[in-house]
Amino acid sequence: xxxxxxxxxxxxxxxxxxIAATLACARAGVQTLLIERAPFAGGIITCAGxxxxxxxxxxxxxxxxxxxxxxxLLARMGVCKLSDQVIQPYNVAINSIERFKSxxxxxxxxxxxLQVLYHAFAVDVVVKDDRITEVLIAGKAxxxxxxxxxxxxxxxxxxxxxxxxxxxxHSREYxxxxxxxxxxxxxxxxxxxxxxxxxxxxxxxxCREVLQKAFEDGRIKSFYGPFISFRFAPDxxxxxxxxxxxxxxxxxxxxxxxxxxxxxxxTIFELWKQHVPGFEYSYYIGSGPYIGVRETRxxxxxxxxxxxxxxxxxxxxxxGATGCWWLDLQPEYPTAGGANPPPGAGPELVGYQPSxxxxxxxxxxxxxxxxxxxxGRCHSATRLAASSxxxxxxxxxxxxxxGAAAAxxxxxxxxxxxxxxxxxxxxxxxxxxxxxxxxx
Numbered sequence: 001x002x003x004x005x006x007x008x009x010x011x012x013x014x015x016x017x018x019i020a021a022t023l024a025c026a027r028a029g030v031q032t033l034l035i036e037r038a039p040f041a042g043g044i045i046t047c048a049g050x051x052x053x054x055x056x057x058x059x060x061x062x063x064x065x066x067x068x069x070x071x072x073l074l075a076r077m078g079v080c081k082l083s084d085q086v087i088q089p090y091n092v093a094i095n096s097i098e099r100f101k102s103x104x105x106x107x108x109x110x111x112x113x114l115q116v117l118y119h120a121f122a123v124d125v126v127v128k129d130d131r132i133t134e135v136l137i138a139g140k141a142x143x144x145x146x147x148x149x150x151x152x153x154x155x156x157x158x159x160x161x162x163x164x165x166x167x168x169x170h171s172r173e174y175x176x177x178x179x180x181x182x183x184x185x186x187x188x189x190x191x192x193x194x195x196x197x198x199x200x201x202x203x204x205x206x207c208r209e210v211l212q213k214a215f216e217d218g219r220i221k222s223f224y225g226p227f228i229s230f231r232f233a234p235d236x237x238x239x240x241x242x243x244x245x246x247x248x249x250x251x252x253x254x255x256x257x258x259x260x261x262x263x264x265x266x267t268i269f270e271l272w273k274q275h276v277p278g279f280e281y282s283y284y285i286g287s288g289p290y291i292g293v294r295e296t297r298x299x300x301x302x303x304x305x306x307x308x309x310x311x312x313x314x315x316x317x318x319x320g321a322t323g324c325w326w327l328d329l330q331p332e333y334p335t336a337g338g339a340n341p342p343p344g345a346g347p348e349l350v351g352y353q354p355s356x357x358x359x360x361x362x363x364x365x366x367x368x369x370x371x372x373x374x375x376g377r378c379h380s381a382t383r384l385a386a387s388s389x390x391x392x393x394x395x396x397x398x399x400x401x402x403g404a405a406a407a408x409x410x411x412x413x414x415x416x417x418x419x420x421x422x423x424x425x426x427x428x429x430x431x432x433x434x435x436x437x438x439x440x
Contacts, residue, residue: 003115004115006148007032007146007149008031008032008406008410009033010146010151011025011034012160013035013037013154013156014038014154015047015154018036018154019043020398021373021399023403024069024399024401025403025407026113028408030113032115033115033148035120035146039118039119041104043156044292046097046100048290050288051094051095051231052092053092054391055070055392055393056070056092057091059324059353062086063086065324066393066436067432068400068431069396073100073104076107117139121138121139124136124163125160127164127165127369131369131371132148134146135151150371150372150409150415156293157248157293157297158378161297161372162249168299168300169297171295174245174295175329175330175332176243177294180240181284181288182236183269184235184236184282185235185283186237186278187278203276204226207272215334220242220264220267221244221264222245225335226240242264244291245257265287294387296377298378298379298383303380304381305381305386310388311352311354314358316362317422318420318421318425319359319361320428321358321400321435322436323397327349327385327387328351329383350387355440359379359394361401362421364380365416375399401428
């Protein structure tokens with residue numbers, strides 16, 4: 001079947017937000033076209049290899065605050081049940097990236113109103129009278145032009161919004177990029193050789209010491225943690241440790257970052273193999289197809305979500321999604337552990353853990369372009385607020401909100417800009433996937 005050049009809704013980007021937006025549209029009976037540059041959907045989960053559904057449950061008690069498609073995906077992966085009210089650990093993870101690719105493909109292929117085009121990249125747009133009239137995509141078939149009633153930007157980098165001339169927010173610097181990688185044949189508990197220690201304690205300390213020395217010697221330019229998990233197999237280490245400063249919207253800088261990430265990952269593997277107990281007979285399995293990006297452009301929307309909104313756990317009548325992740329602003333310089341506040345980043349709030357907060361529909365709407373919606377880490381928020389909203393499950397919740405909004409706009413014969421955000425929330429609530437309203 002040929003790809004429709006005139007879908008009701010065009011979703012650009014099949015990452016976490018894009019998957020949810022697409023399914024929400026197609027399930028509402030809207031003719032939807034999804035395009036994705038990779039040969040599979042999943043974004044940071046599959047392209048970088050991050051298995052965590054951060055933001056689905058809150059830290060203090062594991063209460064699920066993000067239902068709908070994120071929970072459906074976890075249930076299909078066997079992690080939980082759709083009826084569950086609590087999930088543990090709060091930053092729950094899947095145990096197979098490859099199975100997740102297939103699960104998403106199965107869901108997408110089940111929708112008769114949906115067409116999917118992998119290996120396709122949105123390269124330009126035509127805007128007339130404050131509307132996107134055409135989206136030019138590049139792929140194996142050349143440069144077809146898509147004429148959609150509504151366009152949803154889930155590229156992560158606000159590529160469509162930027163090309164449409166939407167006002168954007170640029171930080172003076174961006175959070176660093178991280179290449180995720182995996183090491184096989186690692187002894188699971190070498191610390192048992194050291195009586196009186198907890199499993200992993202000696203190894204984690206030694207891994208960090210080796211990286212610190214390598215940084216001081218100039219063998220690696222930066223690092224963090226390291227975070228080492230045995231999520232996928234008892235003898236397979238999944239590692240987050242590389243930290244590469246770059247602007248992922250600059251193709252030359254992104255290329256440099258990809259190269260540097262691979263060099264650093266291999267160097268870390270070799271150092272641990274030589275100097276850390278448990279890694280003596282290990283081998284390098286591989287890294288994610290893409291380096292992981294935390295931050296690039298954000299739109300300036302009808303509402304800008306702020307860190308004070310998160311601190312005060314604001315409730316909005318037009319809320320489209322719920323967030324609960326901590327203010328996780330990563331610096332460029334080496335750190336042992338997670339986030340430490342970069343200079344001038346508001347250290348009184350970096351690391352703050354809200355119970356939960358609302359993300360308003362207006363923060364998913366640009367200030368101009370009547371038929372454009374945005375979801376995921378490029379939505380309208382301050383840099384510090386976005387350090388919380390950018391995570392996987394929260395991005396999915398925003399995606400489901402904009403997908404529902406696009407379908408509602410078609411049904412109401414209006415634009416997404418003219419659509420009342422309270423009606424979007426009402427629709428989500430009726431579907432049982434709206435913002436969390438339970439006890440704090």
